Amino acid sequence: MSTRVVIDPVSRIEGHLRLEIEVDESSHKVTNAVSAGTMWRGIELIVRNRDPREVWAFTQRICGVCTTIHALASVRNIEDALDIEIPKNANYIRNIMLGTLYSHDHLVHFYHLHALDWVSPLEAIKADPVATAALQNQILQTYGGIISLYTDFLGGNAYPRKFPKATPGYFKTFQDKIKNLVQSGQLGIFAANWWDHPDYKMLPPEVHLIAIAHYLNMLDVQRELVIPHVVFGGKNPHPHYIVGGMNCSISMNDMNAPINMERLAVVEDAVYTQAEATNLFYLIDLLAIGQIYIQKGWTYGGGLSKERVLGYGDFPDEPYKSIKNGDYHKKILYHSNGVVENFAQGVEKAKYYPITNEDLTNPDIIQEWVTHSWYQYPNNSEGLHPWNGITDPYYTGPKEGTKTHWKYLNEDGKYSWIKSPRWKNLPAEVGPLARYMIVYTAVKQGHIKPSWMDEMVVNQIDLVSKLLNLPPHVWMPTTVGRTAARALECQLGANASNYFLKKLYDNIKAGDTSVANMEKWEPSTWPKSTKGVGISEAPRGALGHWCIIKDAKIENYQAVVPTTWNGSPRDEKGQQGAFERSMQDTIVLIAKEPLEILRSVHSFDPCLACSTH
Amino acid sequence: MDKETKKYYLFSPSLRIAHWVWALAISVLFITGIYIGNPFFIGNVGYSATFGDLHALTMNYIRLLHFSFGYILLAALILRFSIIPFRKADRLIIPKFWTKAYWENAFDTLKNYLFITKSHRPYVRNPLARTAYLGLFLLLIFEVITGFAMYGRSNPGGFWDKLFGWIIPMLGGEYQVHRWHHIVAWLIVLFVVIHVYMVIREDILEKDGEVSSMVNGNKFFEHTPADITDI
Amino acid sequence: MIDGKETFWEALKRHGVSRREFLKFSAVITGLMGLPPAMIPKIVEAMETKPRVPVIWVHGLECTCCSESFIRSATPLASDVLLTMISLEYDDTLSAAAGEALEKHKDDIMKKYHGEYILAVEGNPPLGDDGMYCVVGGKPFLEGLKKAAEGAKAVIAWGSCASWGCVQAAKPNPTTAVPIHKVITDKPIVKIPGCPPIPEVMTGTIMYTVLFGKLPPLDSQGRPKMFYGNRIHDTCYRRPFFNEGMYVEQFDDEGAKKGWCLYKMGCRGPTTYNSCGNLRWYNGLSYPIQSGHGCIGCSADGFWDNGNFYSREQNIPFIGTESNADKVGAVAVGAAAAGAVAHGVISKIRSGKKED
Numbered sequence A: 001m002s003t004r005v006v007i008d009p010v011s012r013i014e015g016h017l018r019l020e021i022e023v024d025e026s027s028h029k030v031t032n033a034v035s036a037g038t039m040w041r042g043i044e045l046i047v048r049n050r051d052p053r054e055v056w057a058f059t060q061r062i063c064g065v066c067t068t069i070h071a072l073a074s075v076r077n078i079e080d081a082l083d084i085e086i087p088k089n090a091n092y093i094r095n096i097m098l099g100t101l102y103s104h105d106h107l108v109h110f111y112h113l114h115a116l117d118w119v120s121p122l123e124a125i126k127a128d129p130v131a132t133a134a135l136q137n138q139i140l141q142t143y144g145g146i147i148s149l150y151t152d153f154l155g156g157n158a159y160p161r162k163f164p165k166a167t168p169g170y171f172k173t174f175q176d177k178i179k180n181l182v183q184s185g186q187l188g189i190f191a192a193n194w195w196d197h198p199d200y201k202m203l204p205p206e207v208h209l210i211a212i213a214h215y216l217n218m219l220d221v222q223r224e225l226v227i228p229h230v231v232f233g234g235k236n237p238h239p240h241y242i243v244g245g246m247n248c249s250i251s252m253n254d255m256n257a258p259i260n261m262e263r264l265a266v267v268e269d270a271v272y273t274q275a276e277a278t279n280l281f282y283l284i285d286l287l288a289i290g291q292i293y294i295q296k297g298w299t300y301g302g303g304l305s306k307e308r309v310l311g312y313g314d315f316p317d318e319p320y321k322s323i324k325n326g327d328y329h330k331k332i333l334y335h336s337n338g339v340v341e342n343f344a345q346g347v348e349k350a351k352y353y354p355i356t357n358e359d360l361t362n363p364d365i366i367q368e369w370v371t372h373s374w375y376q377y378p379n380n381s382e383g384l385h386p387w388n389g390i391t392d393p394y395y396t397g398p399k400e401g402t403k404t405h406w407k408y409l410n411e412d413g414k415y416s417w418i419k420s421p422r423w424k425n426l427p428a429e430v431g432p433l434a435r436y437m438i439v440y441t442a443v444k445q446g447h448i449k450p451s452w453m454d455e456m457v458v459n460q461i462d463l464v465s466k467l468l469n470l471p472p473h474v475w476m477p478t479t480v481g482r483t484a485a486r487a488l489e490c491q492l493g494a495n496a497s498n499y500f501l502k503k504l505y506d507n508i509k510a511g512d513t514s515v516a517n518m519e520k521w522e523p524s525t526w527p528k529s530t531k532g533v534g535i536s537e538a539p540r541g542a543l544g545h546w547c548i549i550k551d552a553k554i555e556n557y558q559a560v561v562p563t564t565w566n567g568s569p570r571d572e573k574g575q576q577g578a579f580e581r582s583m584q585d586t587i588v589l590i591a592k593e594p595l596e597i598l599r600s601v602h603s604f605d606p607c608l609a610c611s612t613h
Numbered sequence B: 001m002d003k004e005t006k007k008y009y010l011f012s013p014s015l016r017i018a019h020w021v022w023a024l025a026i027s028v029l030f031i032t033g034i035y036i037g038n039p040f041f042i043g044n045v046g047y048s049a050t051f052g053d054l055h056a057l058t059m060n061y062i063r064l065l066h067f068s069f070g071y072i073l074l075a076a077l078i079l080r081f082s083i084i085p086f087r088k089a090d091r092l093i094i095p096k097f098w099t100k101a102y103w104e105n106a107f108d109t110l111k112n113y114l115f116i117t118k119s120h121r122p123y124v125r126n127p128l129a130r131t132a133y134l135g136l137f138l139l140l141i142f143e144v145i146t147g148f149a150m151y152g153r154s155n156p157g158g159f160w161d162k163l164f165g166w167i168i169p170m171l172g173g174e175y176q177v178h179r180w181h182h183i184v185a186w187l188i189v190l191f192v193v194i195h196v197y198m199v200i201r202e203d204i205l206e207k208d209g210e211v212s213s214m215v216n217g218n219k220f221f222e223h224t225p226a227d228i229t230d231i
Numbered sequence C: 001m002i003d004g005k006e007t008f009w010e011a012l013k014r015h016g017v018s019r020r021e022f023l024k025f026s027a028v029i030t031g032l033m034g035l036p037p038a039m040i041p042k043i044v045e046a047m048e049t050k051p052r053v054p055v056i057w058v059h060g061l062e063c064t065c066c067s068e069s070f071i072r073s074a075t076p077l078a079s080d081v082l083l084t085m086i087s088l089e090y091d092d093t094l095s096a097a098a099g100e101a102l103e104k105h106k107d108d109i110m111k112k113y114h115g116e117y118i119l120a121v122e123g124n125p126p127l128g129d130d131g132m133y134c135v136v137g138g139k140p141f142l143e144g145l146k147k148a149a150e151g152a153k154a155v156i157a158w159g160s161c162a163s164w165g166c167v168q169a170a171k172p173n174p175t176t177a178v179p180i181h182k183v184i185t186d187k188p189i190v191k192i193p194g195c196p197p198i199p200e201v202m203t204g205t206i207m208y209t210v211l212f213g214k215l216p217p218l219d220s221q222g223r224p225k226m227f228y229g230n231r232i233h234d235t236c237y238r239r240p241f242f243n244e245g246m247y248v249e250q251f252d253d254e255g256a257k258k259g260w261c262l263y264k265m266g267c268r269g270p271t272t273y274n275s276c277g278n279l280r281w282y283n284g285l286s287y288p289i290q291s292g293h294g295c296i297g298c299s300a301d302g303f304w305d306n307g308n309f310y311s312r313e314q315n316i317p318f319i320g321t322e323s324n325a326d327k328v329g330a331v332a333v334g335a336a337a338a339g340a341v342a343h344g345v346i347s348k349i350r351s352g353k354k355e356d
């Protein structure tokens, strides 16, 4: 017998997501999975007819969680359309901000959005603080090797300011807090969860206590990680950018300068906090929890990642002339620009296709479909490249229930506000896991000359494989693997902040303080009509913005966003997106309390405001 | 005066003073206002802010001038309106839309301005002029309200804010208040250009001493003006 | 204990806070809220007698950056707010539970604390297509919002979305998104605009409300006076440069490096009310202007549609976007002058004929 279970709202994500699953109660298999984005704002329509130079601010508001990334994609997009090459410092600063975003967004996801799928405050109460302190020391010992993969280009600060406290008193303090909360009967954000689910018994209480203590500890620390955004862009969320570079002028002679020595020192301090929080807390906790889950057989949830993953590549080492003409892909350090198929069969057997400028501009390669989305095209059974993209809402209603009170959605018809992006008519998973598979395959199969970032990725994967005593193709395409890849990438991002800050110092030292190229600021210098593409590797995966500019105004603007890929509904051919595939690759113990489903879907770090925009 | 004319005393000293005060105030307000909107000429580039005060033509001074003449304009408007109850001739700014004469006289004047007829009847103040002046007064009042509303917001809850602050949400926020204040500034200048032309035209064509009337208060008519009962 | 509910001071005590620490904390809080030291005893009293307030935090059309901003608060730290000041009973971004279990918990809280809980709203409801551009639990967000507002003691509108409409309500507002005061008309609403608001402004408002058991004094627009009382322009550290006429003329020019006024780069500080100039972001670390970019007016009503962010040029509405008021004005005045001359010449000629 199979029951259809609805999870709506899905909590601990950004935005509004609805899941419907059918579980076969005897095999515990998910026989059908439906995921629907249940919000839409129409930002692609709102930016039309506006000045291309201010569009970054609009698109930035697509999301406040991966804040900044849509601004970055947008300024890159407009610069691509107008053939603007930004100064070196601007490139370094943008990369520091991107590295900062990785480290912050990934860390907050792990502790504050994902952790409660794995650990429970109610289990933490049962822990012995003395044993917990001992365990903390032990796991630091066991997993600490990963810390050495971080390369300190800057040369180091005196000693780490933020490190896990392995004392019974520390853990007792947090445990008491939780106890009091439970006793007061006001559980607040911890209320009403399926805490009695057997999965919460998988880990010893001491691991629960470490994780819950760090949940609270990192809630206070996370704000310090994004300080580079506040310095370079004035605030976070939603720091400011400009087309042509950055607004934060540099001067070592002016105390009023946006960037001077004092400001850079503030950034440097934050860069070290990123490293410490990632190396000493996040990675260690992740490996400790992940290893136990993998050992207990939790190797499902991979879904589409076993079959196909996609990425665009990011972190241009130096400024590039344009994305359209291919220079961007020559300059990047993070070579996740590719598609990898069948990674689950082993890295040797996986198939690797590079992604370059042509794949972004060719009208037949990347397309979006709306067969099962609440939009319409003049011809609904074809896909459209974003330059020809259309956003025309067309709400239809559910399968059961009324138009405004759903019972079940209609997966045979339209059922989501997310479009379905496809690569050569095929679905693909994007995100840290995808990027790690792509870089790993590209390096191991010898397709690219690895940069330091690529090498770091390979070393991280090899190290974890050794720890788990499993080859990458076994542990990676799983829910745990997805969560692990994010943690590893957090370290990569934190390291990128460090690397590019060093480059910024060196360039300023060489006498270059320019942060903006204003040659094409005035619309009178622009062509009458032009097109652009702006890409980035957002925390959740490959992000692309496409624009058409006519008479100095946006004529068409389309964003194809990571969660659009992952959360996409079925397409014309019935092929499912990554969320649905992952759910169908997950075992659900208790159909009415599908904790496993939440865990698998959360492992993507879904962002619904992003996906639908 | 080669022809036989009769002298009519029209404009009281208060009216004349008010007129010239606002002519001056509007000129200063317009120039400083446009400068505030777009400070195109920069005085002190190169000085540090701390010492900039010692040098002329800073935004500070321009704004101070603007606000000072804002007060002066307000005073002149109050002066002009306060004399209305006391003297019939000072009510000439009120167009009498409700009378048949208003419309007849308006057409008479309009036909002349459009070159349909060669002349119009003599008026103490023709209806079109009266309408334009009323319009101008409304625009000036608008500038004063919006101006003091913006001015008052540097001390929220203060006197000017309490008095005129209500206009800000009505216009859809302070940015919109700037916009309308700016647009109406141009409308006023548009009036001034046309007004000065009309005055000089009248003076030359009708030879009624139009220009000098705002100095000495008197106009001269050959025939009795059609609207003589209004004074 | 009041009605079996824990007071703020009791909660602190339970967390091992000493009486001395508690009093010190109260003094800091008093200063933070801009109140005179004479108010300290009142604050202490408030904390000792007021029970913890349950909060229901709902999300409509938004980008969640208000939540993100909230957790960036340093004074008080977000963890302190969440664990000792309020009881955040429902928040789809942070709550552990999901789906039906979470929705049921919300219903229970709404019943149990009817008339006592605070409803915090992030984002806004779209009205188009029966509200189905934003669906939570299979129903329009609009419906859930109204229901949650019914039993609320007061409503907090987080951010520019809930307060004014924000980006999704920018022209042409494809979803007909509206600020929450358009649909919640019978409850006191305190607006905390900003895109996002400053973290400490958010937590400061919560603290005030919790401590005093009432909303902070609001201005005519419904914003707390203590945080939105002044224009950024009037509190901006670049103001001396504005006064002296020292402006950035182009990004990254000499003036930009020297930190001059961004007025000519379109800065909206002169028309924007927020604490950016005095409180700043990250407890005084920076704010957009300090990073060299003009304020875009992110806490102002309708700031998306006030014209280009990089120019103060005032366009005339209705005529279209190219209608710069100074250009149109100059042309109009020029045309009027030319017309006057032409009219004068013709008049003269015609009146000359009259005399013949």
Ligand code: HEM
Pocket: B015, B019, B022, B023, B024, B026, B027, B080, B092, B093, B124, B125, B126, B129, B133, B136, B137, B192, B195, B196, B199, B210, B211, B212, B213, B214
């Ligand atoms: C900023 C410039 C000016 C403004 C705003 C202005 C405004 C006005 C106003 C509002 C009136 C009606 C007065 C009343 O009834 O209280 C008026 C009348 C008059 N103005 Fe001006 N004026 C300006 C410049 C001038 C100049 C430069 C002249 C002369 C060369 C002038 C000559 C007159 C005359 C003669 C009248 C009386 C017209 C009549 O009785 O119909 N004005 N002006």
Ligand code: HEM
Pocket: B025, B026, B029, B030, B032, B033, B034, B036, B037, B038, B063, B066, B067, B069, B070, B071, B073, B074, B140, B143, B144, B145, B146, B147, B148, B150, B151, B178, B179, B181, B182, B184, B185, B186, B188, C270, C314
């Ligand atoms: C004939 C009357 C007036 C004219 C033509 C005029 C013109 C202008 C113009 C063009 C601006 C620039 C607006 C912008 O782009 O932001 C301005 C700004 C301003 N005006 Fe006036 N104005 C007049 C009367 C007044 C009055 C009576 C006041 C009252 C004090 C006033 C106060 C202001 C203020 C406060 C500003 C804004 C200054 C700033 O943003 O720094 N104005 N005015």
Ligand code: NFV
Pocket: A014, A062, A063, A064, A065, A066, A067, A069, A070, A538, A539, A540, A541, A543, A561, A562, A563, A564, A606, A607, A608, A609, A610, A611
């Ligand atoms: N999906 C997505 Fe984002 C990310 N990462 C955007 O590009 O989260 Ni809001």
Ligand code: SF4
Pocket: A061, A064, C062, C063, C064, C065, C066, C122, C123, C158, C159, C160, C161, C162, C166, C167, C194, C195, C196, C197
């Ligand atoms: S107000 Fe701005 S920052 Fe807050 S949710 Fe809305 S769009 Fe995001």
Ligand code: SF4
Pocket: C232, C233, C234, C236, C237, C238, C239, C240, C242, C260, C261, C262, C263, C267, C268, C269, C270, C289, C294, C295
């Ligand atoms: S930078 Fe902006 S807010 Fe600051 S003084 Fe200049 S115009 Fe005013």
Ligand code: F3S
Pocket: A235, C194, C195, C232, C272, C274, C276, C287, C288, C289, C294, C295, C296, C297, C298, C299
């Ligand atoms: S853009 Fe917003 S953050 Fe402050 S300086 Fe302006 S109100």
Ligand SMILES: [Mg+2]
Pocket: A044, A419, A558, A559, A560, A561, A613
């Ligand atoms: Mg799109």
